[in-house]
Amino acid sequence: MPSGYDDEWFDAPTLDTDVSAMPAAVCRGVRKVYRTADEEVLALADVDKDFPSARVTSIVGPSGSGKSSLLRILACVDRPTEGSVLIAGTEVAGLGPRGRRMLRRTSVAYVFQNPIDNLVEYLDVTDQMKLAARLRGQRPTEAEIDRLLRTLGLEQRANHKPVQLSGGEQQRVAVACAVIGHPAIVVADEPTAELDSASAERVLQAVHDLREEGVAFILSSHDPAVVAASDHLLRLDHGRVAESW
Ligand SMILES: Nc1ncnc2c1ncn2[C@@H]1O[C@H](COP(=O)(O)OP(=O)(O)O)[C@@H](O)[C@H]1O
Numbered sequence: 317m318p319s320g321y322d323d324e325w326f327d328a329p330t331l332d333t334d335v336s337a338m339p340a341a342v343c344r345g346v347r348k349v350y351r352t353a354d355e356e357v358l359a360l361a362d363v364d365k366d367f368p369s370a371r372v373t374s375i376v377g378p379s380g381s382g383k384s385s386l387l388r389i390l391a392c393v394d395r396p397t398e399g400s401v402l403i404a405g406t407e408v409a410g411l412g413p414r415g416r417r418m419l420r421r422t423s424v425a426y427v428f429q430n431p432i433d434n435l436v437e438y439l440d441v442t443d444q445m446k447l448a449a450r451l452r453g454q455r456p457t458e459a460e461i462d463r464l465l466r467t468l469g470l471e472q473r474a475n476h477k478p479v480q481l482s483g484g485e486q487q488r489v490a491v492a493c494a495v496i497g498h499p500a501i502v503v504a505d506e507p508t509a510e511l512d513s514a515s516a517e518r519v520l521q522a523v524h525d526l527r528e529e530g531v532a533f534i535l536s537s538h539d540p541a542v543v544a545a546s547d548h549l550l551r552l553d554h555g556r557v558a559e560s561w
């Protein structure tokens with residue numbers, strides 16, 4: 317089968333509704349309460365937000381405002397206490413552990429703050445990307461890998477292992493691995509926090525250039541450069557929406 321058909325199959329929505337016309341992720345009335353032995357912490361309250369495909373949305377706010385809580389819910393590693401979260405047209409609240417695991421595998425990519433945590437120590441850059449795609453049930457063509465390497469300015473690094481790369485290069489590889497299987501959303505909690513400003517700038521440029529792959533990037537940050545590189549913003553304050561555009 318020509319590879320063009322392959323791609324069409326993988327991109328085709330499996331639901332009756334036309335998910336391509338919907339935002340990649342939608343939050344409605346999201347509330348998160350953490351219950352510990354002797355207290356309840358309200359981390360998120362009444363959060364409404366759409367996260368469109370092919371756009372970068374940054375989530376900002378002071379420490380403790382609920383950014384990581386919301387990103388964990390969007391990444392399907394935690395569930396809201398109340399409210400609705402749709403990822404690629406699927407309601408996350410109704411899923412059990414197995415359903416969430418499936419959705420995570422097919423529709424969500426997560427980029428950790430510390431670049432090295434995103435990579436497999438003994439694989440070179442090309443093999444990292446192939447592995448990331450395979451975990452989503454896809455096999456990228458050499459042309460697709462080359463195109464991503466060029467977009468990220470990593471064409472001279474294709475055969476390097478993580479330890480041979482700078483932190484900024486490692487994080488660009490992580491971003492490439494995140495988009496390569498065409499998930500609906502890429503979630504990154506403070507992805508530039510460990511980088512100097514020049515490296516952070518290049519990672520943000522990579523994210524910006526890779527929007528065209530069609531994924532919704534959702535980044536949390538304290539960094540004004542991240543906000544400047546975003547198409548949309550959600551500002552949280554004590555778990556509530558303080559600004560949204
Ligand atoms: N597992 C947890 N148990 C109890 N409280 C938590 C837990 N995780 C986060 N919190 C609390 O929820 C609030 C929001 O935290 P968080 O989402 O980490 O904010 P941010 O990422 O903006 O710093 C804070 O008050 C934090 O202490």
Ligand SMILES: [Mg+2]
Nearest residue numbers: 383384385505
């Ligand atoms: Mg946080």
